[in-house]
Amino acid sequence: MLEEAQVPYEVEVFGFKDWEEGVKETTPQGKCPVLRDYDGQGNDLGQEGAITRFLAGELGLDGKDSMERAHIDSLYCLWFSTMRNNGVSHDGKEFSVASLVDANCSEREGRPTYQETFRLNELDKAGRSLLILDYFEEQLGKSEGPYLMGAQPCYLDFGLFYILFELSEPSNVPDFASKFDLPLLGEFVKAVEARPQINSYLKSARRMPRYQRDKSGLSLYTYVEGKWSPAL
Numbered sequence: 001m002l003e004e005a006q007v008p009y010e011v012e013v014f015g016f017k018d019w020e021e022g023v024k025e026t027t028p029q030g031k032c033p034v035l036r037d038y039d040g041q042g043n044d045l046g047q048e049g050a051i052t053r054f055l056a057g058e059l060g061l062d063g064k065d066s067m068e069r070a071h072i073d074s075l076y077c078l079w080f081s082t083m084r085n086n087g088v089s090h091d092g093k094e095f096s097v098a099s100l101v102d103a104n105c106s107e108r109e110g111r112p113t114y115q116e117t118f119r120l121n122e123l124d125k126a127g128r129s130l131l132i133l134d135y136f137e138e139q140l141g142k143s144e145g146p147y148l149m150g151a152q153p154c155y156l157d158f159g160l161f162y163i164l165f166e167l168s169e170p171s172n173v174p175d176f177a178s179k180f181d182l183p184l185l186g187e188f189v190k191a192v193e194a195r196p197q198i199n200s201y202l203k204s205a206r207r208m209p210r211y212q213r214d215k216s217g218l219s220l221y222t223y224v225e226g227k228w229s230p231a232l
Helices: 018-024 046-058 066-082 097-101 124-141 155-167 185-192 194-201
Strands: none
Touching: 046 066, 046 155, 066 124, 066 155, 097 124, 097 155, 124 185, 155 185, 155 194, 185 194
C-alpha cells in the first residue's frame, strides 16, 4: 500500500536473538508486526489487521464510502481467516500454496463452494485452498474489474495479490489460472503486477525476501529465488 501510494517508509527487520533479548518488550502486545510512531506522538500500533486498516484509511485505499468500506472489511476478515490462516502462517491448514503444487482438481463447476462447506469438513489442504480461490474468482465476476471493487484497487487487492503472486511463481503453480479454472484471478494478478509502483517494488531490493514454503506448514525462512527474486 505504501509503495502504491509512493509514501516513504522504513522497515525494521531483526533476527530472533534481537527479538528475544529486547525488541519484543518494546512492542505494544509483544507481537509483530508493529507500526512505529503511527500517530506522530511516539505511540506504536500493533496487530496486522489494525495496521492494515489504519494505513488503508490514511492512504485512501479503504473504499469510496461507508457501504463499500464495510464490504471490503467483510472480505478482508474472510481473507485473513483463510488465505492468511488467521495470521498464524502464510502456509497452513486453511490455505497452502505448497499443497496446490501437486493438487489434482476438477472443473470449477464440479467443486464444492465456500458458502456450502461446513467448518468441520473432510477436505484436505488443497481442497480448502481451492474453496477460497473459487470464492474470490466469484467476487471478481461480480465486479466491473479488474479489481475487487472495480476500476481502482483497495487494500484487500494487495493482500490477495501477494498470495496469488507467490502461487504463480515458477516453482509453484505458474499456470494456476488455467489449471484450476480461475481466469479472472489470472487476469487480476497481471493487472496488479502491471501497476507501475507495484512492478517497480517487485523488482527492487525493498521487497521482503521470498522464502520456501513446506507442505507441513513449517516456515523455515530459507531464501529461494523466483520471478523477481535473484539467485544468490
